[in-house]
């Protein structure tokens with residue numbers, strides 16, 4: 001036996017009126033009686049489709065600037081009657097209320113109003129009350145009623161009407177989508193109230209955090225092939241919203257590395273290229289153009305750059321594309337690609353190309369820990385100590401403008417390096433990066449080993465203070481010509497003395513850039 005419920009009477013009240021005339025026309029042509037709210041009813045009537053204004057059903061005028069239009073038993077009993085129960089149908093008859101089989105509603109644009117910078121009163125006015133009430137009622141009563149909250153589903157509605165109504169499974173799916181819609185809506189309202197309108201305290205962190213994520217993709221696997229994984233998309237812009245222009249599906253590790261690469265490239269204002277492997281840079285460089293930045297970044301560690309992820313903060317041009325095409329590369333992410341660059345890269349079967357416009361970094365980042373979540377302000381290279389005019393020279397002679405620029409490049413780049421970061425740079429390009437160690441001496445050794453001959457004359461940045469002079473000594477012995485580090489160790493005097501003894505300028509920033 002079919003579990004379709006025929007659609008004879010529909011209630012329509014939509015803020016986003018996209019496609020509503022076509023829907024109404026199709027429903028009316030199939031003999032469905034239409035009831036609708038103020039502006040929606042006018043739009044339908046203007047399209048020449050017969051429609052009953054909801055006031056005719058409620059016997060009550062829309063009032064209080066639209067705050068009350070559908071909040072009435074004649075509407076809600078019509079939606080909530082469980083047609084499987086004879087008693088409900090009997091009660092409706094006694095009350096003179098006709099049931100609804102279909103509810104089509106979308107809500108006031110609360111999020112968009114907040115995003116527009118509107119005043120609090122205007123935001124509050126855009127908190128839809130009657131809409132969610134109808135949506136939730138219809139979704140609860142999905143055994144009898146179909147609910148649609150997305151204009152993209154109107155085609156399905158018209159097909160279902162022709163087929164004799166939605167099946168129970170379809171109504172269940174529509175109901176689940178409807179509850180997701182109202183839940184996300186309420187999360188947006190509660191978040192705004194708790195962090196903008198009426199924060200509970202002065203910490204800057206709300207006492208409650210709600211989030212709404214839409215599944216964007218099911219990935220082939222997670223960090224390892226035996227782990228299942230999926231990508232979810234939130235409301236803030238970023239990698240999860242990037243447009244893939246070419247190549248195989250992104251993997252879990254591709255996402256992790258691409259996110260790190262994107263961030264590293266955007267820590268610089270000049271044309272910059274960052275090449276990332278295992279979420280760490282194997283090359284970062286700035287240049288007059290992206291192609292020269294890419295050549296310099298690649299030269300840092302060509303062995304590791306094999307199979308890397310490349311990000312740039314500018315358009316990829318033909319020259320850069322031709323260079324990339326020479327090396328096996330997993331992903332290239334950029335704000336844009338010139339047509340000829342795209343053509344070259346699309347000739348490579350295994351490369352993934354992502355277009356992601358440059359957007360402001362999010363203010364906070366979340367990291368799950370067992371049973372909870374850490375929230376922190378995102379580390380950007382814009383703290384007071386990131387401005388070289390605030391640096392303190394504690395050893396050696398001041399650098400000339402060009403070398404200081406080089407040191408600033410090293411400092412801006414070291415933020416992207418994880419766990420005891422030591423970064424050597426020359427000509428605004430990394431030449432040796434030490435990372436992922438549990439002590440700073442080993443990171444220094446690694447950076448020097450990777451730099452080889454290039455360590456002599458390079459400048460060095462350390463993401464955090466040297467706890468002892470030993471790590472610094474490794475750099476001094478290798479011949480670095482300047483060092484920047486936060487300072488703040490109890491043994492700073494010892495460390496500074498080592499730099500002074502070697503005649504190497506040392507600048508203290510007072511700001512640390514740990515990344516784990």
Ligand SMILES: NC(=O)c1ncn([C@@H]2O[C@H](COP(=O)(O)O)[C@@H](O)[C@H]2O)c1NC=O
Pocket residue numbers: 013014015016036037038039040041066067068069070071105106107108127128129130131132
């Ligand atoms: N107050 C109510 O009873 C009420 N009933 C429905 N709405 C909303 O009003 C909008 C449709 O109204 P109109 O057809 O006038 O544009 C929809 O977004 C719907 O969710 C209401 N508005 C706000 O709560």
